[in-house]
Amino acid sequence: MNTAALIERESFVERSARARVSGLLDEGSMRELLDPFERLRSPWLGLQDIVTQADDGVVIARGTIDGTDVVCAAIEPAFQGGSMGEVGGAKIAGALELALEDARAGKPVVPVLLLETGGVRLQEANCGLAAIAEIHAAIVALRAHVPVVGVITGPVGCFGGMSIAAGLCSELIVTREARLGLNGPQVIEQEAGVDEFDSRDRPMIWSLTGGAQRHATGLTETLCNDDAQAIAVQITRAVAEPARALARTQEIDASLKRLRSIDPARRAEAGWVREAFKTEEFGTTGSSS
């Protein structure tokens, strides 16, 4: 890439949730639902002397992308680590449920999920977990009608129950800066010890859970630079795809076979993991089989 192009390039990672959404939607088409002036705040954070936010860190907007009706749900990475509380969770689940009603009525609305989240907001634990189960249910139901597009770019990455939501999306678009994993590094270190997982070892963490590795192992479909325009191009393509069954969750036999073929006692390294995913056909690695 030449210097001029690099200077022109705009980061997606550095944008707020609202700026990410407005940059994706067709000019003049954005209509935010439950915007900050609705003052739908977390009912639980204030009780714990934690500052609330008037949109609870989630932006829901309807609009079009190159003419396709979409609903964007974007999690704000700068508020409480993008964690899912009751209100933010209900905004995403509720939007997906309404999109499902429309899809069933023959008016397809394609969900685009911008996932920057540590998972459940622990200050609202069981309300967040319940909302995430509802988000899962809605994604699976929607996929029978429309593609559900997931985007993880960083800076937070996508963890906890929301990493499962990512695993349910029709297509996942990630950057090298993104991370995708069930358990965050601190939690693994706390539960399993620093020898198992050193939460300060950032190169190791990205080598195993970073966007490039997830793409190389077929756990995401699209790897993109942190370039707002390039990411928009990929999202525009993805929302126009037809609905289809998801290979990533259907490869049960191949996945169990892989687990039986590896030595779980061996310390996982990126290269070995890539090899293990290559040894048999796995639907999403790009092979035509």
Add this chain to the structure above:
Amino acid sequence: MNDHPSQRGRTWLDALTDKAAPVDGYPASVRVVDAPLAGHSARYIAVVPDPDSAFVRARAGEVGLEQGWAIAQAVREVCAADRDSEDKRPIVAVIDVPSQAYGRSEEAFGIHQALAAAVEAYAQARAAGHPVIGLIVGKAMSGAFLAHGYQANRLIALDDDGVEVHAMGKQAAARVTQRTVEGVETLAKTITPMAYDIRSFDSLGLLYRLFRVENAQAPAPVDIESARTALADALADIADTRDLGSRLNPGRQASVEVRKRLRAQW
């Protein structure tokens, strides 16, 4: 590492199925049993401890890589077998899962995708008309619960001190929220969704039924009867419904309010 993992899942699975033999072809940690439920044939699934598992982080009943994929297999097997049948077999998730598996290999080999496979299998079974019931007999924690039970049409639970639902264990929750364990426990007393006990969870309106038992560890015949009644009632209550709508009620006021306003602006 847990030296004495809970056997509640195994115990209740055996009790409800009259110790019927498990279906072959599953790892020792995922017990799959076909047995009657209220006059229907049904499939019961439990994740149980396996001290010999090659995956050391998933020996105490955690939901790990193998368990996620094996649950998906157990659920999909029933869906495939009943595909052309009007009569869709009920599926009962017997739930006692202390956590998901926390480990380096787990993350490296995509535990989130294994759990997604389990979630999708349950959700698609429910959508296809299989009544799915989650029976919580011990711990229902975090990602493990999402993968094994939280997609059920109805959740029922034993009213017992050893029955807990939460998003994270206390130690880790304290670290992530930069509190002490005592601080987490104090807040759990006043902030309903932060509590671990099943009665607090019930007050969020997420359970179809909470029922008392004399002995949750070693159920008496009357306890097993209570569980069977609760399962049968849940089955009848599901009837033709296929979504999770029954969970939305005044127990979670904000969740209801958000949806109401969202619909108005949609």
